[in-house]
Amino acid sequence: MSNEYKKLQIKKIAFREWLILSILLLALTAVLSLLRLTERLDLVLYDRIMQINTQPARDDILIVAIDDYSLAELGRWPWPRAYHAQLLNQINAAKPAAVGLDILFTEAEAVTENQQESGDQQLAEALQQSNKVVLPLVSESAGKGLSTVKPVSILTNAARQLSHIHLELDKDGIARSVFLREGMQGEWWPHFALAMKDVGQNTAPGTEKYLPGARLSASVRNAGQSENSWQRDFQMHVPFAGSSGHFQSVPYVSVMRGEVPVSLLQGKYIIVGPTALGMADSYPTPVTGSEGVISGVEINANVLAGLLNEKAIQFAHQWQILIWNMLLLMLTLIAYQFLSPRKALIATLSMILLSLASSLALMRWLAYWVPMSPAVIALLLAYPLWSWRRLEAAIKYLAAEFSLLEQEPHLLPEFTDDEEKATIELTDTLEKSIQDVHLAANRVRDLRQFISDSLASLPDATLVTTTDGNVLLSNQAARAYFAGIGQPKVNDSLVPYLFANMSAPANFDHTDGRNFSWWDILDIKLTKAMSQGFEVRDPRGQDLLIKSAPAYNADKQLVGWIVSMVNITAIRAAERSRDETLHFISHDMRSPQASILALLEMQKEPQTALPTEEFMSRIEKASRITLGLADNFVQLARAESQDYRYEEVDFQDVLLDATEEMWSLAHSKNIRFKMQIHDQEYLVRIDRSLMTRVLTNLISNAIKYSPRDTSITCSLKLERNLADVTVVCSIQDQGYGIARAEQSKLFQRFQRFKTNEQPKNDGVGLGMVFVKAVLDRHYASIDFVSAPNEGTTFHIRLPGLIV
Numbered sequence: 001m002s003n004e005y006k007k008l009q010i011k012k013i014a015f016r017e018w019l020i021l022s023i024l025l026l027a028l029t030a031v032l033s034l035l036r037l038t039e040r041l042d043l044v045l046y047d048r049i050m051q052i053n054t055q056p057a058r059d060d061i062l063i064v065a066i067d068d069y070s071l072a073e074l075g076r077w078p079w080p081r082a083y084h085a086q087l088l089n090q091i092n093a094a095k096p097a098a099v100g101l102d103i104l105f106t107e108a109e110a111v112t113e114n115q116q117e118s119g120d121q122q123l124a125e126a127l128q129q130s131n132k133v134v135l136p137l138v139s140e141s142a143g144k145g146l147s148t149v150k151p152v153s154i155l156t157n158a159a160r161q162l163s164h165i166h167l168e169l170d171k172d173g174i175a176r177s178v179f180l181r182e183g184m185q186g187e188w189w190p191h192f193a194l195a196m197k198d199v200g201q202n203t204a205p206g207t208e209k210y211l212p213g214a215r216l217s218a219s220v221r222n223a224g225q226s227e228n229s230w231q232r233d234f235q236m237h238v239p240f241a242g243s244s245g246h247f248q249s250v251p252y253v254s255v256m257r258g259e260v261p262v263s264l265l266q267g268k269y270i271i272v273g274p275t276a277l278g279m280a281d282s283y284p285t286p287v288t289g290s291e292g293v294i295s296g297v298e299i300n301a302n303v304l305a306g307l308l309n310e311k312a313i314q315f316a317h318q319w320q321i322l323i324w325n326m327l328l329l330m331l332t333l334i335a336y337q338f339l340s341p342r343k344a345l346i347a348t349l350s351m352i353l354l355s356l357a358s359s360l361a362l363m364r365w366l367a368y369w370v371p372m373s374p375a376v377i378a379l380l381l382a383y384p385l386w387s388w389r390r391l392e393a394a395i396k397y398l399a400a401e402f403s404l405l406e407q408e409p410h411l412l413p414e415f416t417d418d419e420e421k422a423t424i425e426l427t428d429t430l431e432k433s434i435q436d437v438h439l440a441a442n443r444v445r446d447l448r449q450f451i452s453d454s455l456a457s458l459p460d461a462t463l464v465t466t467t468d469g470n471v472l473l474s475n476q477a478a479r480a481y482f483a484g485i486g487q488p489k490v491n492d493s494l495v496p497y498l499f500a501n502m503s504a505p506a507n508f509d510h511t512d513g514r515n516f517s518w519w520d521i522l523d524i525k526l527t528k529a530m531s532q533g534f535e536v537r538d539p540r541g542q543d544l545l546i547k548s549a550p551a552y553n554a555d556k557q558l559v560g561w562i563v564s565m566v567n568i569t570a571i572r573a574a575e576r577s578r579d580e581t582l583h584f585i586s587h588d589m590r591s592p593q594a595s596i597l598a599l600l601e602m603q604k605e606p607q608t609a610l611p612t613e614e615f616m617s618r619i620e621k622a623s624r625i626t627l628g629l630a631d632n633f634v635q636l637a638r639a640e641s642q643d644y645r646y647e648e649v650d651f652q653d654v655l656l657d658a659t660e661e662m663w664s665l666a667h668s669k670n671i672r673f674k675m676q677i678h679d680q681e682y683l684v685r686i687d688r689s690l691m692t693r694v695l696t697n698l699i700s701n702a703i704k705y706s707p708r709d710t711s712i713t714c715s716l717k718l719e720r721n722l723a724d725v726t727v728v729c730s731i732q733d734q735g736y737g738i739a740r741a742e743q744s745k746l747f748q749r750f751q752r753f754k755t756n757e758q759p760k761n762d763g764v765g766l767g768m769v770f771v772k773a774v775l776d777r778h779y780a781s782i783d784f785v786s787a788p789n790e791g792t793t794f795h796i797r798l799p800g801l802i803v
Helices: 002-034 039-052 066-072 081-093 117-130 153-158 192-198 217-222 252-256 296-308 318-336 341-366 373-399 404-407 418-426 429-456 476-484 517-524 524-533 570-604 612-639 651-663 661-669 688-704 767-777
Strands: 060-064 098-101 133-141 144-147 161-164 177-186 187-190 231-237 249-251 269-274 461-465 471-474 534-537 543-551 558-567 647-650 670-676 685-687 711-720 725-732 781-787 790-801
Touching: 002 318, 002 373, 039 341, 060 066, 060 252, 060 296, 066 252, 066 404, 081 252, 081 269, 098 192, 098 781, 117 133, 133 153, 144 341, 144 725, 153 476, 161 187, 161 192, 177 192, 177 517, 187 192, 192 269, 192 685, 231 471, 269 296, 318 373, 341 373, 429 461, 429 471, 461 476, 461 688, 476 558, 517 524, 517 543, 517 558, 524 534, 524 543, 534 725, 543 570, 570 612, 651 670, 651 685, 651 688, 651 711, 651 725, 661 670, 661 688, 685 688, 685 790, 688 711, 688 725, 688 767, 688 790, 767 781
Parallel strands: 060 249, 060 269, 098 133, 098 269, 133 161, 670 711
Antiparallel strands: 133 144, 177 187, 177 231, 461 471, 461 558, 534 543, 543 558, 647 685, 711 725, 725 790, 781 790
């Protein structure tokens, strides 16, 4: 009865603690939701979801960009308006759906004596001829309140529509929305993108069937129409399709010169505006992220895409946000009453993921934004607070049980001096109880330290788990390994989840035909198989040998498992290298020797004997193949050894030596060398002979894999940084190129590439391995660009010496 009574008391205490905690957390969630205290955090989450939720760019929206290239071609801004007229004439000929000039024409252009017709007049004629052009206007404060600044009258009268180009910046300075209608004194103008849609669909302003965004109340819209107050309506949260460069763009100057195909302009919504650095009106948006800002024309393209797709972000009402956040929190709190701490933690994390996933799903498929930060904050507090209060209740019960530990056998020797013994004998009952708890706790700590030290001394990664696979102890090798594969938390994790990203063992089969599961390492029926171990491959491509063994208590009851992992990557790599080498020796090295023997046998018989000249030629060819293969192995062995002789040399001398050495081979195929070397020094510290071999290998490959009558370009340049200099050597051929699927294998042993167009090559596939080995020892790098039938360009970057 005593134990049952204690359990009942603990249960009452736990329920009371749960009820108080639930009321406090629900109240916190309500306050955060109603007072919008997490608005900044919600906006950050909104931006991250918007970055994930990118959409394909519409192919009927085209940006004609006033970019750096156009400025370089046409001169400094502003350009004569005759340029804009010429541009519009080119666009008009392609019959676009609508054209938006995101350029302000608020001042008339001066007329020179040489002009027969003003630039404004030419532009106005182009606008009238098109009858599809939207021009922007802005509001400004001239000291007497706001006023509207329109384009010059001749352009205003010629444009199809006027529109505003204002953006709405939130408290954090990020543009997430626009007002589709703005105006003053009863006169309203559509947003630039809305006006383009109206023109493209031949819709009169104010009669649109789809006009998204939150409307202002009638009293607010009608107030102050006689005053100098700027009014806004239909706030649309933009469903950004992507960041800078997402929409198709062509240079202004290319369109103006007629270099852009008519098919690219026909039927398109064309936005003309600046994107050049320092010229464009740029703003931070949810999708820019670390890129910083996006130009105004690209923001307008995103707004136009949303309007054409009839899709805009809709924000949930406050009562909807409150209900959804409270519901998630309440479900989690109820689950606490029925779940174990581990499962409660999983439930908490699942609810947090569910809240974030629901926000993402609603945004992605319904364009509906429901902030979940209040629930996430409450859930982050719920499990620690609930665990703390439940532990407090448990401690009250456990405190009475500590004294019983004194009766447990002492597994480790204890050292107590005479003075401490005398102190224990003289203490009263309370102090004696406290001392018993202290001694019992010390025994547990000592025992754990003993086990931890024993575990830490093991060279292999080792885990000690419960019967259900929950990790209790792990040594430093295990923690370091799992941290290296992105799983820093090992203790209290489930072993099957720690191994979930590893490959299934290939040499493990169930007798009943079942598929392998990581829970099998905790199956007592498979103890014999698990003790022998099985091989897997981890996410980093390492080979591991995993073993598990059961652990029993004194009563021969299963209390846990000991799981060990042995890294056998080096062993398997050595085996693979051995197999490759044996294959090479048995095939590539053996073949020419076998050919020589066969020729000798044939030469003994008059019937099969070859002419002397042909016989000697074949013997010479086979011998040279054998010698070349052996030389490749010797050179690779030297490249991987420690015997390097460094000296300071001018790298152009090394490059010239390599090209001179390869001249005869290139001449045999009528391949020319083109040298692009500026008259300066390219000082490096290298092993000259090995680096010369690196260059000859690259040039030799360029010759072998190039057709006749082509050229090879060798160039050198210096890249200077603040504190160092890099020598860049480039070798470009006009050869057959390397297929994309084979490019990743280029620096692997025994890899040879061939296409149908190129001749057979007798190489063994060690040349590029040698190149990579030598460059790695020089702290240099190599990269390349290649495409089939377009040639290959290799770039070597070596640390240079500062003169």
